[in-house]
Amino acid sequence: MLFLYEGPVDTGSYMILGFGVIYGFMAIYVWSLNARNKKLKEDLKMIKDLDK
Amino acid sequence: MEEKPKLLSFFDIASILLLIAASYLTLVFAPQEAVMGQVQRVFYFHVSAGWVGMIGFFVAVVSGIFYLAKGEHKWDVAGLAGIELGLVFFFINIVTGSIWARPIWNTWWTWDPRLVTATIVELVYIAYLMLRQGIEDPDRRARFGAIYAIVGFVSVPMTFLSIRIWRTIHPVVIGSSDPGAEGAFEMTADMKTAFFFSLFTFTVIGITLVWHRIRLGNLADKVEALKLKLM
Numbered sequence: 001m002l003f004l005y006e007g008p009v010d011t012g013s014y015m016i017l018g019f020g021v022i023y024g025f026m027a028i029y030v031w032s033l034n035a036r037n038k039k040l041k042e043d044l045k046m047i048k049d050l051d052k
Numbered sequence: 053m054e055e056k057p058k059l060l061s062f063f064d065i066a067s068i069l070l071l072i073a074a075s076y077l078t079l080v081f082a083p084q085e086a087v088m089g090q091v092q093r094v095f096y097f098h099v100s101a102g103w104v105g106m107i108g109f110f111v112a113v114v115s116g117i118f119y120l121a122k123g124e125h126k127w128d129v130a131g132l133a134g135i136e137l138g139l140v141f142f143f144i145n146i147v148t149g150s151i152w153a154r155p156i157w158n159t160w161w162t163w164d165p166r167l168v169t170a171t172i173v174e175l176v177y178i179a180y181l182m183l184r185q186g187i188e189d190p191d192r193r194a195r196f197g198a199i200y201a202i203v204g205f206v207s208v209p210m211t212f213l214s215i216r217i218w219r220t221i222h223p224v225v226i227g228s229s230d231p232g233a234e235g236a237f238e239m240t241a242d243m244k245t246a247f248f249f250s251l252f253t254f255t256v257i258g259i260t261l262v263w264h265r266i267r268l269g270n271l272a273d274k275v276e277a278l279k280l281k282l283m
Contacts, residue, residue, distance in 0.1 A: 008089035018094035018151045
């Protein structure tokens with residue numbers, strides 16, 4: 001009777017999309033923090049140079 | 053800028069290692085759900101992202117109360133950091149929920165109480181960022197931010213409780229679901245391990261990111277103060 005058993009639905013592509021969104025947005029946020037930090041450090045250096 | 057604390061470096065490394073371990077538990081260790089298939093694995097990080105979002109908004113409430121009580125600018129920086137973190141993770145929560153819903157509910161979106169209230173939370177805090185930018189005076193901006201964060205937080209428990217008090221098709225995995233819920237399932241012991249480990253991992257990631265965001269806020273204030281001094 002095994003042929004009557006219906007296995008789980010094939011939803012693998014949605015799982016990949018879901019994890020892609022999770023890792024992707026977390027990576028974008030970390031990149032954004034890093035980029036803003038870098039820009040502020042450059043601004044700080046420029047201000048200190050101007051102040052001399 | 054002051055040197056990066058050693059504890060923050062520890063949190064950075066711990067966050068990466070925990071995320072790798074949590075990914076293994078959710079993608080490999082946890083068994084495949086019998087009806088929904090692989091997409092159910094998104095659930096572990098979907099709930100964890102929502103949890104971190106709520107923590108972020110709660111950080112803003114606590115910071116808001118401290119700002120109003122003490123008037124120290126550092127609490128405004130912490131509040132903004134909490135809201136930014138909350139927005140990012142709540143957005144991940146909403147989008148992954150929509151991806152899960154497509155094969156399970158056969159739609160990307162439905163006007164269900166949970167989905168609507170979660171979107172209201174996101175919009176409330178997007179409005180916070182936009183309105184903040186319109187206030188030039190730092191003290192007024194901080195006072196506005198503190199009061200808004202406290203009042204706006206009302207929408208957060210409303211979202212959490214929405215699936216427990218209204219008729220909904222959104223499943224309640226921990227606790228009893230509405231009979232009309234679509235996609236409810238019983239967690240096995242291995243699923244529970246993956247779930248609680250994911251919650252812990254995202255909490256550590258949340259603490260790490262909010263700490264980085266607070267440091268960024270402090271640096272921005274320092275640059276702004278020096279710019280004003282030069283003028």
